Amino acid sequence: MKYLTEYRNPKLAKKVLQEIKATITKPWNIMEVCGGQTHSLVKNGILSVLPKEITMLHGPGCPVCVTPLNLIDKAIYLAEEKQVVLCSFGDMLRVPGSKKSLLEAKANGADVRVLYSPLEAVTIAKENPDKEVVFFAVGFETTAPSNALSVIHAKKIGLTNYSILTSHVLVPPAITALMEDTESKIDGFLAAGHVCSIMGYWEYIPLAKKYNVPIVATGFEPLDILQGILMVVKQLEEGRAEVENQYTRMVKEKGNESAQEIISKVFGIGDQIWRGIGTIPDSGYQINSEYEAYDADKKFKIQIEEVPENELCIAGDIMKGNKKPFECSAFGKLCTPQNPLGAPMVSSEGACAAYYNFQDMIK
């Protein structure tokens, strides 16, 4: 696998690790924003080889984890009560709603389908004109272009039986919220490489300055992450707080401008609920008035009662980096990947599931 194996080279990794050790003189807390990076950190055993001065905090960047409970209930309602063909990315299926998951709804006879691209859902809508097809459009800025494109395409070919149920969250407002949190212990950030490849890193420049925090756009392979950590540590040790780009093979300062153009055609920015964290101002994409007919929430006028989260779950504190999964009383006992109480235990990119799967290595 060209362009992947090079970034998993153990000799080079050891070299970067030595450089980190040679640079560091004080303890630092570094947050990786993205769940993909959390997964890679743990899977590759990086946490166990980092110098003890570094504490990695695992951020809110797991789209499955931050999708509101109420929205999962809505998706289940659409599939069960409105008999829609509910299409979704695979890892949303196992996430528990207030009563059940989409996987259980499927087992009860609902038409729930796993897709890899929302454009497939448009094809299903085209082929089944007598059925309503809804795509469960969740994710960060990364999945927004393809979700937007599916709506543009549906409108272009005159489909009236396609819509999307959205929960799109944005990274920069989340960083602001994390830094405004009085309990925050974060000294530096690894920004999510895939989000930056779409949006660029220009939005982070004022944040680094305002909060005096280094932010490094970082990739996902072991070498990427180690190099990202090294870049953050160097800045911290030298007293700098700048935005730097580790993931240069994918990320440009302005990002992918044609993808951004597609996003802005369909979505506007508004307040967004993050599961476990709460509402963050201006932190989500919402379908604009031009494409309102494709907003499943409005189309089906869904009213679902808000149900509180399980009291034991401290997902919010974990995703803000204030607590580690081990500090949760339910972790590994009442809450396991087989029986998750909260979303970070469901997705392999959630901090709790990552810790559970690899716990023997971290303890």
Place this chain on the structure above:
Amino acid sequence: MPKFDFDIITLAHGSGGLLTNKLLESGVFDLLQNEELDKHHDGAFLEFNGKVAFSTDSFVISPIFFPGGDIGDLAINGTVNDVAMCGGIPQYLSLSFIIEEGLPMKEFWDILVSIKYAAEKAGVKIVTGDTKVVDKGKADKIFINTTGIGKLHPKANIDIHNIKIGDKLIVSDNIATHATAILSVREGLEFETTIESDTQNLNDLTKVLLDKFGNDIHLFRDPTRGGVAATLNEIASDRNVGIVLHDEQIPVNTQVAAACEILGLDPLYSANEGIFMSFVPANIAEDVIKELHKFDESKHASIIGEVVDEHQGKVLINNPMGGKRVVHMPIGEQLPRIC
């Protein structure tokens, strides 16, 4: 395909009447013909001396035709391999169909032809069977059950209790190929690739190893559903031993590895239909590999780990970065991730 006066299979074909007869007489019996089946009896008369290996499996798969095979050869190879994993020499098979009405006769015929060739290649005879047809929606096109039986290889002593600390773990070829091939054609997830399912009979390979290494072969297992991870977790927990894997020694086809990367799947948890794992004493492991490398079906055979006297009941994997992780028992089907 012979000429039939019907294009699709209907409930009447499973009713036991004239149409059932027509289907069997002009189709199934001719194609799979052998002296036992020719007797048209309710069952088969078989003669055995000594110990036999006996196994059964049901096959449900969507789509029923996939790159590298179909539900027909899968159903033969699956049961043949289960018998082979016991150290048996598969000889006879039963074959039962549950067909959803409306299945095109052409598709049924194609499946029968695959069954015929797979049985011939594996050297087994289909000696008894059954056909049922169910209402539309009560099955997914076609389900197949096969049961296999065969005498034990005279030198075989396959037993999970034979596994010892220090035994090496061998995998006979690339892992995760079958699951990835199926995924590449599953509705909604299609991607372009030349990956084909690895479905194949393994009894020839296991016989070669048993002929040569006899009771030094401590265990054979085929890592089908749940993949290598599920099979090894079962073994580690049954025997209360630790198993260590070495990431860089695990053979995975490059295209398969790339597809798994993109979809967020772990090859260790992906199903296989044409490979086996074997536990053997360390001193013969290299010789077993040399033997396997002589055959096309096992040219990527590799020593991927060993049995250890620590972390009892658990499977661990060493990765090249110097880190380790636990390979857990899978919870359910792997689901492709968002990004």
